[in-house]
Amino acid sequence: MRIGWTTVLALSLAAPLAPSPASGREVVSYNGTEGPGSIVIRTKDRRLYLILEDGTAIRYRVAVGKSAKQWQGTVRIEGKYVEPAWSPPDEIKRDNPNIPDVIAGGSPRNPMGARAMTLSGGGQYAIHGTNRPDSIGTFASYGCIRMLNDDIIDLFGRVPVGTPVIVAR
Numbered sequence: 802m803r804i805g806w807t808t809v810l811a812l813s814l815a816a817p818l819a820p821s822p823a824s825g826r827e828v829v830s831y832n833g834t835e836g837p838g839s840i841v842i843r844t845k846d847r848r849l850y851l852i853l854e855d856g857t858a859i860r861y862r863v864a865v866g867k868s869a870k871q872w873q874g875t876v877r878i879e880g881k882y883v884e885p886a887w888s889p890p891d892e893i894k895r896d897n898p899n900i901p902d903v904i905a906g907g908s909p910r911n912p913m914g915a916r917a918m919t920l921s922g923g924g925q926y927a928i929h930g931t932n933r934p935d936s937i938g939t940f941a942s943y944g945c946i947r948m949l950n951d952d953i954i955d956l957f958g959r960v961p962v963g964t965p966v967i968v969a970r
Contacts, residue, residue, distance in 0.1 A: 839851075847940070865947075
């Protein structure tokens with residue numbers, strides 16, 4: 802989905818949170834070929850991995866695109882935003898004609914949640930929090946990657962703009 806941003810780039814200076822069993826976030830063994838600092842999203846498993854230096858990764862539960870909205874490829878984090886405002890793209894507006902043209906950042910109705918990181922390729926997709934925590938672990942979005950707000954805050958604090966993101970089935 803295309804995102805209309807009305808907030809300014811914000812950098813998080815807060816210390817990253819430790820893995821949390823309450824969120825489903827955990828450190829796991831990882832033996833992929835991606836370099837440390839990379840993000841790998843496995844859509845079929847509905848998991849996001851942040852690769853660490855020591856052969857491990859932090860694994861987060863996520864919601865991914867509905868079957869017709871899934872995509873794969875390698876992109877980079879293009880921007881980082883704290884409580885961004887959201888403008889629904891045309892496709893979402895067509896499916897939900899009563900949705901407002903803009904939902905303010907911080908609003909409980911804002912689907913972007915506490916943080917968002919836009920991905921390269923025209924700003925169409927993002928890794929973001931959610932106002933629907935019950936959707937985590939499902940195929941629910943128009944192509945964005947949804948995380949629990951505590952988890953996106955954690956990931957946001959760990960990765961810079963330019964981080965590679967690999968989305969695989």
